[in-house]
Amino acid sequence: MKNILTGLLLILFNTFVYSQAKIEKDLDFDGIIDTVSIDHLQSIICCQLSSSGFKTLQTKPFDILDENALLTEARNGFYLKNNWMRSGYSLQFRYDNKFKKIRLIGMSRYEFGNASNDGSGESSVNLLTSGYVGNWNYYDEVKNQLVKLPAIKEKMHFDKIYFENLDDSIYFNYAERCADIYHRVRDLSLSKAHPTFNMLVAEANSYLDSYGQLSPFDDSHHAFNQIKLLPNDRDEILKHQEDFEFVTNDSIGNYDLIVYLQGKIKNKLNEIFDHKDFNEANLAKLNSGGDLVVVKSSDGKLYNFSLDEKTGGTYRSRISWMNFVGINATDLYKSLDFKSSEKLPAIFSVFEGDGFTGIYAITTNVGIKYVLTGYVRGCSSCHLTFVQLVHLNSNQFELDFDYSVYLREWDTGVSYDPETNTIVSDYVTDDLTTTCDCSNRLTKHKSKDSDENDEEGIEKNCHCIFEFDGSNFILVKHTEEEKEG
Known part of the structure; x- marks a missing residue:
């Protein structure tokens, strides 16, 4: 009984293999059954058509015809499927009634890629329309993830290919052209995901140049074809047209353009900061034009970027943001909007908002810890100077010391001496x-030497000295005297 079952299984298996290597159906549409089969010994495909008197037609020899290659029926023809370990392809044939020949009308292929599935996907080409469609993936080694490319639709032209002229060089030519398309689209995707440092700088400089030409006192509209923008910027603006005050298909209002460029400059500078080639020397490549100021801490880790806000008022407000080496700036700021009052993420919330002169x-x-100094002109004769001391604690900057003076005179106020590690206010x-007042603004009370009964209208010379005690700045001297004359 066991031998009988084994014999039946062998017969069924041989029948299955045979059926995969041979198809019998009407291929030339004359109502008579035709035959197409695989000759593995000669690595060719054979066909007998009733319309040709069942004369054996054969392809050219294939260099690589897998022993598991098979034939399957199509609605108006048949497929040859040649599959290997991690890749394979399919050829589709149909009878050409005009030329009385079997013609190759389509090809498709697939790849599993390497162990990380880099290069995996599939594609097909319709030889009747020359339409190519590819769906491919690549492995991004920077992000350590598989990325699906957008569907690729292009034209791929082939001369007419008939059964007798076919061998697998036709497929390998298709595969090579398909690989060229994949690498071109993948490289473009990678360049967008991980642009070169010089490319980012060039894009930032383009935005900075355009921004430098704008005036807050200009009420005109700017034609898109006259503005130095990147290729996709106009489409982005039109897509979010409801977010702007004045935008048409051809132009954008001056204020809208100022705000838009502020966002693009900030985002581009954050990309530059995150790039692996970023360093202090490369900052010299930026065309600041006076609008952009970059201040770096003495240990090269904490950065302040500030941009003239172009409000047009006597208050010289600046858009200011902080970055710290090791913290991804692009991800940190991408959820924030320039139009929002929250211009800094929580980690940097303790920092002053108008930029710094030194870190x-x-x-x-x-x-x-970091000492930060700054100056802000609030009006034509209103000058704020300040000093902050901060430290990073569990991914959050905390404020230890905060002192400022708001005065009419521009050349007085508070200053920090890094050589002596002292803060002086005169x-x-x-x-x-x-x-x-010689008080750290973080304390609840004035310094004990401060006069609680200062009389308004009496000018006084004020002098404060703070020395660093290893942890914070401590007031060591406070004098005040009525100004003579």
Whole structure:
């Protein structure tokens, strides 16, 4: 009984293999059964058509015809499928009634790629229409993930190919052209996902050049074909037209363009900061034109970027943002909107919002801290100087010291000396700052030497000295005296 079952299984298996290597159907549409088969010994495909008197037609020999290659029926013809370990292809044939020949009308192929599926996917080409469609994936080694490319639709032309002229060189030519398309589209995708540093700088400079030519006092509209924008910017603006005050298919309002370029400059500079080739020397490649200021800490880790906001007022407001080496700036800022009052993510929320003039790293008994100095002109005769001390604690910058003076005179106020690690405040009281205050703004009370009963209208010379004690700045001297004359 066991031998009988084994014999039946062998017969069924041989019948299955035979059926995969041979098809009997009416191929030339004359109502008579025709035959197409695989000759593995000669690595050819054979065909007998009733319309040709069942004369044996054969392809040219294939260089690689797998022993598992098979034939399957199509609605108006048949397929040859040649599959290997991690790739394979299919050829589709149909009878050409005009020329009385069997013609190759389509090809398709697939790849599983390597162990990470890099280069995996599939494609097909219709030889009647020359339409090529590819769906491919590549492995992004920077992001460590498989990326699906957008569907590729192009034209791929072939001369007419008939049964007798066929061998697998036809397929390999298709596969090579398909690979060229894949690599071109993949490289373009990679260049967008990971552009070269020089490319990013060139794009940033293009935006900075356009931004530098804009004036907040200009009420005109700018034609898109006259603005130095990147290729997809116009489409992006039109797609989000409802977010702007004045945008048409051909132009954009001056204020809208200022705000748009502010966002593009910020995003592009964050991409530059995140790039593996970013360093201090490369910052010199940026065309700031006076609008952009970049300040770096003395240890090269904390950066401040600030951009003239172009508000047109006497208050010289700046768009300011911080970056820290090791924290991805692009991801950190991508959810924030320039039109929002929240211009800094939570990690940088303690920093002043109008930019800095200097950043100094100092070693403390609890790690590195940063002293930041700044100046803001609030009006034609309103000048703010300030000093902050911050440290990074569990991915959050915290404020240790915060001191500022708002005065009429531009050449007085508070300053920091990195050589002596001291903060000095020298000023004369006026209508903006009427008292002598030497207090860290983080403390609840004024310094004990401060006069609680300062009389307004009496000008005083104020002098404060803060020294660093290894952890924070401590007031060591506070003097005030009525100004003579």
